[in-house]
Amino acid sequence: METALDYRIARRRMVTEQLRQRGITDDRLLHAFLSVPRQLFIDPALGSRAYDDCSFPIGYDQTISQPFMIAFMVQALEIGPDDRVLEIGTGSGYQSVVLSLLAKEVYSIERITPLARKAEEVLRSIRTGRIRLKVGDGSKGWKGYAPFDRIIVSAVTSSNPDALLSQLTPEGKLIAPIADSSEHIMLFIRRNGRFAKRRLRRCTFVPLKKGVD
Ligand code: SAH
Numbered sequence: 410m411e412t413a414l415d416y417r418i419a420r421r422r423m424v425t426e427q428l429r430q431r432g433i434t435d436d437r438l439l440h441a442f443l444s445v446p447r448q449l450f451i452d453p454a455l456g457s458r459a460y461d462d463c464s465f466p467i468g469y470d471q472t473i474s475q476p477f478m479i480a481f482m483v484q485a486l487e488i489g490p491d492d493r494v495l496e497i498g499t500g501s502g503y504q505s506v507v508l509s510l511l512a513k514e515v516y517s518i519e520r521i522t523p524l525a526r527k528a529e530e531v532l533r534s535i536r537t538g539r540i541r542l543k544v545g546d547g548s549k550g551w552k553g554y555a556p557f558d559r560i561i562v563s564a565v566t567s568s569n570p571d572a573l574l575s576q577l578t579p580e581g582k583l584i585a586p587i588a589d590s591s592e593h594i595m596l597f598i599r600r601n602g603r604f605a606k607r608r609l610r611r612c613t614f615v616p617l618k619k620g621v622d
Pocket residue numbers: 471472473474497498499500501502503504518519520521524545546547548563564615616617618619620
């Protein structure tokens with residue numbers, strides 16, 4: 410049975426070896442990773458492996474993302490303290506917490522009801538920033554709270570996320586895995602009414618699905 414100290418040591422090591430040494434330099438982001446207890450978002454039987462350099466199954470054929478991939482995407486989004494962020498694919502809720510410690514408000518959508526309920530329960534048990542969750546098809550965005558300064562998509566599709574892009578503020582940014590012949594993290598930057606699109610790195614994500622389970 411791991412102690413709080415074991416987890417703190419594993420978390421520090423994760424931040425140094427998996428994030429800092431691989432080019433994650435944003436201090437606010439590194440600080441956020443130091444404060445989120447990843448062990449609460451995965452199967453308790455995994456113990457201190459919670460801070461391993463990988464994704465883990467969270468049930469319903471879904472996974473909690475690899476910490477480095479979350480850090481890479483969130484760093485590329487350059488979230489400011491006054492930003493409102495939309496997250497598609499709450500999953501375990503781990504990334505939602507990281508986002509909430511950087512932004513003013515986080516809106517997160519998950520299509521699998523039991524995962525959303527579980528995430529909600531964990532989020533209620535720890536210190537987070539402001540997070541609003543809902544069950545739904547995130548590919549349509551969240552019109553009632555749009556526009557968003559930043560949007561992050563945690564599941565892969567083959568097409569441009571047009572509905573989501575239309576919910577960005579004029580200087581907004583969206584990051585998402587997109588699959589054509591292969592799968593890449595793409596960053597969309599809105600400027601003067603147009604979108605600049607940058608391909609950042611290869612990746613592997615679970616698929617973005619339509620509707621709600
Ligand atoms: N960052 C999350 C990753 C979860 S995996 C974490 O670290 O826990 C991606 C999640 O996206 C899955 O839970 C999946 O159910 C969800 N998802 C897939 N398609 C979706 C859609 N259209 N709308 C909302 N959520 C979706």
